[in-house]
Amino acid sequence: MSPREQPAASQEQPSAPQEQAAPRRRNPRGQGQVLRAQLIDAAAKLLATLDQPESLTLRQVAREVGVAPASIYSHFPDLGALVQHVLRLRYEELARLMDQAARPAPDPLADVVGRCAAYVRWGVGQPGHYRTLFGGRMPTELITGSAHGAGEELLGALVASLAAVTDPDRTRSTPERHWQAGLLLWTALHGLVSLYNGHGDMPWPPLDDLLADLIGLHTGRPAADISALLASGED
Amino acid sequence: MSPREQPAASQEQPSAPQEQAAPRRRNPRGQGQVLRAQLIDAAAKLLATLDQPESLTLRQVAREVGVAPASIYSHFPDLGALVQHVLRLRYEELARLMDQAARPAPDPLADVVGRCAAYVRWGVGQPGHYRTLFGGRMPTELITGSAHGAGEELLGALVASLAAVTDPDRTRSTPERHWQAGLLLWTALHGLVSLYNGHGDMPWPPLDDLLADLIGLHTGRPAADISALLASGED
DNA sequence: TGTACATCAGTGAACGCGCGTTCACTGATGTAC
DNA sequence: TGTACATCAGTGAACGCGCGTTCACTGATGTAC
Numbered sequence: 001m002s003p004r005e006q007p008a009a010s011q012e013q014p015s016a017p018q019e020q021a022a023p024r025r026r027n028p029r030g031q032g033q034v035l036r037a038q039l040i041d042a043a044a045k046l047l048a049t050l051d052q053p054e055s056l057t058l059r060q061v062a063r064e065v066g067v068a069p070a071s072i073y074s075h076f077p078d079l080g081a082l083v084q085h086v087l088r089l090r091y092e093e094l095a096r097l098m099d100q101a102a103r104p105a106p107d108p109l110a111d112v113v114g115r116c117a118a119y120v121r122w123g124v125g126q127p128g129h130y131r132t133l134f135g136g137r138m139p140t141e142l143i144t145g146s147a148h149g150a151g152e153e154l155l156g157a158l159v160a161s162l163a164a165v166t167d168p169d170r171t172r173s174t175p176e177r178h179w180q181a182g183l184l185l186w187t188a189l190h191g192l193v194s195l196y197n198g199h200g201d202m203p204w205p206p207l208d209d210l211l212a213d214l215i216g217l218h219t220g221r222p223a224a225d226i227s228a229l230l231a232s233g234e235d
Numbered sequence: 236m237s238p239r240e241q242p243a244a245s246q247e248q249p250s251a252p253q254e255q256a257a258p259r260r261r262n263p264r265g266q267g268q269v270l271r272a273q274l275i276d277a278a279a280k281l282l283a284t285l286d287q288p289e290s291l292t293l294r295q296v297a298r299e300v301g302v303a304p305a306s307i308y309s310h311f312p313d314l315g316a317l318v319q320h321v322l323r324l325r326y327e328e329l330a331r332l333m334d335q336a337a338r339p340a341p342d343p344l345a346d347v348v349g350r351c352a353a354y355v356r357w358g359v360g361q362p363g364h365y366r367t368l369f370g371g372r373m374p375t376e377l378i379t380g381s382a383h384g385a386g387e388e389l390l391g392a393l394v395a396s397l398a399a400v401t402d403p404d405r406t407r408s409t410p411e412r413h414w415q416a417g418l419l420l421w422t423a424l425h426g427l428v429s430l431y432n433g434h435g436d437m438p439w440p441p442l443d444d445l446l447a448d449l450i451g452l453h454t455g456r457p458a459a460d461i462s463a464l465l466a467s468g469e470d
Numbered sequence: 471t472g473t474a475c476a477t478c479a480g481t482g483a484a485c486g487c488g489c490g491t492t493c494a495c496t497g498a499t500g501t502a503c
Numbered sequence: 504t505g506t507a508c509a510t511c512a513g514t515g516a517a518c519g520c521g522c523g524t525t526c527a528c529t530g531a532t533g534t535a536c
Contacts, residue, residue: 026512029499035512052371054287058490068514069490078490135370136287136433180440184427184448191426192419198371205415213419217452261479264532270479293523303481305524313523474536481529487522496514503507 024066036075038065044086048128054136056083083132090129094122095154101233102157108164109221113229115161116189116215123193124207130193158182165219185218259301271310273300279321283363289371291318318367325364329357330389336468337392343399344456348464350396351424351450358428359442365428393417400454420453 027034042064047053058079062069076082101114123130159182166181167173192210204210208230216223262269277299282288293314297304311317336349358365394417401416402408427445439445443465451458 026498026514029511032512052289054289057488059488070492070515071513073491074511074513131371134430134433136366176440180445180448183440184423184445184452187426187430187445188419188423188449189426190430191422191424194429195369195422195425198369205411205418210415210419210422213415214423217419261481261531264478267479292521294521304522305482305526306480308524309478309480472536475534477533478531479529480531481527483526483528485523485525489520489522490518492518493516494514495516496512498511498513500510501508503505 032074035065035067035071038067039072039075039082040086040089043082044089044129047083047086047132048126050128053128053132087133090126090133091151091154094119094133095157097122098154098157102161108161108168109219109225110229110233112158112161112165112219113215113226114233115158116185117211117230117233119189120193120207120211123189124196127197130197134190135194155182155186158186162218165221181218188214188218267309270300270302270306273302274307274310274317275321275324278317279324279364282318282321282367283361285363288363288367322368325361325368326389329354329368330392332357333389333392337396343396343403344454344460345464345468347393347396347400347454348450348461349468350393351420352446352465352468354424355428355442355446358424359431362432365432369425370429390417390421393421397453400456416453423449423453 039061043056043061046056046060046064050056056079058072059069061079061082062072072079072082076085098115098118101118102111105111105114123134159179162182162185163170163173163178167178192207192214196204196207208227212223212226212230215221215226219226274296278291278296281291281295281299285291291314293307294304296314296317297307307314307317311320333350333353336353337346340346340349358369394414397417397420398405398408398413402413427442427449431439431442443462447458447461447465450456450461454461
């Protein structure tokens with residue numbers, strides 16, 4: 001993981017997609033869903049880029065695509081629906097990355113380390129998306145409210161993964177305590193990502209060192225073992 | 236700590252301070268600073284109450300006090316300066332509460348437990364303020380940027396407090412590792428407050444149980460000891 | 471003791487802006503006869 | 504093979520709103536002479 005890079009600030013300049021030249025051609029007949037995909041891409045890009053993603057506007061998305069604001073209504077009832085769609089995609093992406101990071105794991109510790117590392121790396125790599133998903137009121141209304149429940153899936157997998165390390169044969173503790181331990185691990189990961197993203201000016205140690213200590217505390221394993229697994233799991 | 240109470244939602248109804256009756260009397264001659272104090276109080280109340288405190292507007296503050304929007308400019312150059320002032324007060328309040336919670340502590344463990352409990356209780360008691368202080372970009376610009384540095388004070392005290400438990404005679408570890416451990420404790424506390432405030436719909440265990448486990452992990456002490464200290468430290 | 475003046479603590483109207491949303495429309499393309 | 508029509512994929516102008524900020528002003532109160 002790189003020591004610390006500025007998260008591509010550029011708040012107020014959406015890069016002016018096509019200023020005056022090439023004023024976007026209307027899609028041909030059966031291709032209405034092309035704009036839909038472009039709107040999703042543009043909203044995703046803006047949510048990832050803006051450092052206050054909650055203030056994304058419908059007109060910003062329209063400008064980014066190069067389309068009239070009214071055109072969005074042909075594809076989404078309002079901006080909320082578009083953002084909700086993007087968040088669902090991001091959520092699925094994160095859950096998939098975590099599962100993929102865990103799948104090749106040769107043992108339970110590597111599994112939980114893989115999941116945690118995937119979570120933290122995704123979070124610090126896309127601060128805007130992370131903030132939109134987990135930073136405030138949005139997720140409750142958009143994700144859980146949409147009867148999707150990827151949040152509980154993600155957390156459930158983490159709980160199981162942690163329990164497999166701390167209580168391999170599930171005899172030492174109760175499901176309630178496993179849940180509580182997994183929840184606590186999640187809050188720790190969230191706190192790390194969230195403060196790291198928001199307070200870049202502080203003197204942060206390398207993220208992998210913090211992550212190794214963090215996982216070490218929650219699993220009861222030596223941080224050195226975790227560090228080795230983290231290093232082997234880097235791209 | 237109470238099991239879980241709704242954080243006084245009421246987003247769009249600032250309680251209509253004085254609808255038509257009693258239209259606020261101008262302050263007498265030397266009392267110009269009275270409005271200043273009222274503006275600070277109103278901004279503090281709104282920041283604490285709104286569940287998206289970052290979208291506070293100058294006109295909302297003016298309405299809350301019952302004053303013309305332009306009147307604010309006599310006391311603050313803009314809304315940012317007013318918010319900055321409020322945040323500084325809240326920050327000092329939090330730091331003071333943490334110190335007070337630690338002061339009567341008979342031993343290092345009670346000291347760190349007192350500090351953590353004060354932090355978490357303040358955070359879940361005033362979600363809006365917590366979010367404004369620690370939830371995003373604001374603190375960096377407003378607090379640290381204002382050459383105040385209460386953030387580092389708060390964190391520094393926590394680092395020292397934790398080190399007094401894990402390394403009483405400061406021989407087992409280095410200042411760098413103490414710093415890293417304290418920082419990790421802070422991120423854990425932040426993650427707990429932040430997710431608890433933002434995801435009230437999840438099945439949360441009692442906050443004190445989570446806090447006891449959390450401090451237990453970071454100090455290496457039994458959670459039962461922490462629980463006892465937490466219970467004795469309640470109001 | 472009276473009075474002109476200065477100052478204080480705001481007010482009220484106006485500005486220009488970006489916003490979400492609506493509505494009638496437009497022009498290209500496919501399809502029925 | 505031609506032509507009227509339907510549909511698709513948007514457009515462009517307008518609306519009303521709340522916002523930050525400005526500017527000339529107002530009315531009460533203190534102060535100098």
